Amino acid sequence: MNAECPVAVITGAGAGIGRACAVRFAREGARVVVVDRTEADGRETVALLTAGGAEALFVRADVAAEDQCRRFARAAVEAYGRIDVLVANAGIRVFGTVLEATEEDWDRLLGVNLKGVAFSCKAALPRMIEQKAGAIVMIGSTTALTGRANMPLYDAAKFGVLSLTRSLAATHGKDGIRVNAVCPSFTLTDFHVNRAAAQGTSPAELRERNRGYGLLGRAGEPEDIAAAVSFLAGSDASFITGQYLIVDGGYSIGTQKQQTY
Ligand SMILES: NC(=O)c1ccc[n+]([C@@H]2O[C@H](COP(=O)([O-])OP(=O)(O)OC[C@H]3O[C@@H](n4cnc5c(N)ncnc54)[C@H](O)[C@@H]3O)[C@@H](O)[C@H]2O)c1
Structure with missing residues (x-):
């Protein structure tokens, strides 16, 4: 990111890829709003950032609840006056086939991984529209594109995230807002x-x-993904919108070893 002291809101920043994005953005001079539904983890991320000299704020929110998304956007504007970047990263997994999945499984997965992304964007967009500028980066998944056997709910939701990326980019380009996605593959x-x-x-x-x-x-390592998110959020990507960037060490090309537990 190149703008001076931008404000980045990152959902699911208490762990994993979200935390790596928070660390990277803070290192690049951003003020970071750490959103997570797990308070201890979110506060640990904030402690990491502030120990490194950055400004950061924790907001506890479950992105599956629209009012809680409104709350994190409000907190960001109250604290820092603007929202330059939203990283819609929070996500969960549900394993099992379509035959095994219950209606409750679908509701839970789609609630966080698809509706939660839409609610996060809906919460941040009004401020970005006012600013006539903003960048949204969603976290999709390589497997939404390649397909695989054991996570159809998750992969379907991630395909939805890529569609949302394009729809929002098409709607809000005129507002000066860019919307892109990063598609990681197996990341530790x-x-x-x-x-x-x-x-x-x-x-x-x-x-x-x-x-x-x-x-x-x-x-992949979380930092590999954070680097791509930072690129798409920053001014070097100022002519890129409605795209998804696959960050998978070549996994999606094929003839590769699958992940092993
Ligand atoms: N790790 C991978 O291999 C991989 C691959 C492709 C895509 N992704 C995607 O990257 C994103 C981050 O994955 P990760 O591996 O870092 O996960 P993780 O489980 O390590 O961390 C996810 C964080 O999000 C938070 N979170 C979960 N649900 C939430 C909710 N409803 N509201 C607010 N916070 C919530 C968790 O508390 C946690 O801090 C997810 O969207 C995931 O689907 C991950």
């Missing part, structure tokens, strides 16, 4: 590290098992 975030730990696998073992993944021979 807190989610995967905790999941592996529950099965007795250490982060080092998890990395080792995924040697050979994709074309570059490794899984």
Whole structure:
């Protein structure tokens, strides 16, 4: 990001890719609004940022609830007067086939991963429209494009996120707002590290098992994704909107090793 002291609101910034984005944006001079539904994790991110000399604010919010999204946008404007960047990152997983999924599973997954993204954008957009400027970066997924067997709810929602990216870009280009998405593939975030730990696998073992993944021979790191988010949010991408950037170490090209738990 190149604008002077911009304000970046990042959902799901208490862990994983969201936290890596928060750290990166803070390092680049942004004031960061850390949004997460888990208070301890969100506060830990803020502590990390402020220890590095940045300005940061935590707002507890569940993005599946529209009023809570309005609350984080209001808090950002009250504290810092503007919203330059929204990273709509918060997401959950539901595993299992369409045959196995219940109506409750669909509601929960779509509530966070699709409606939550739309509510986050709806909350931030009015301020960006007033400013006649803003950048939104959504986090999609490579597997929304490639397909796979075991996460159809998640992948369908992520495909929806890419559609939302294009619709919002088409609607708000005239307002000076750019909307893009980053599509990560398997990235070693807190989610995967905790999941592996529950099965007795250490982060080092998890990395080792995924040697050979994709074309570059490794899984992604949260910082790999944050770098792409920062690019799309910043002025170097000022003529890019309605696009999604696949950041997957070549995974989607094919003939690659799949992730291993
Ligand atoms: N890690 C991967 O392999 C990968 C791959 C493709 C896409 N993604 C996407 O990247 C994003 C981040 O994933 P991650 O791996 O860093 O996840 P993570 O589970 O490590 O971190 C997610 C963070 O979001 C927060 N969160 C979850 N639901 C929320 C809600 N309803 N409201 C507010 N905060 C909420 C969690 O508390 C957590 O702090 C997600 O959208 C995910 O779908 C991840």
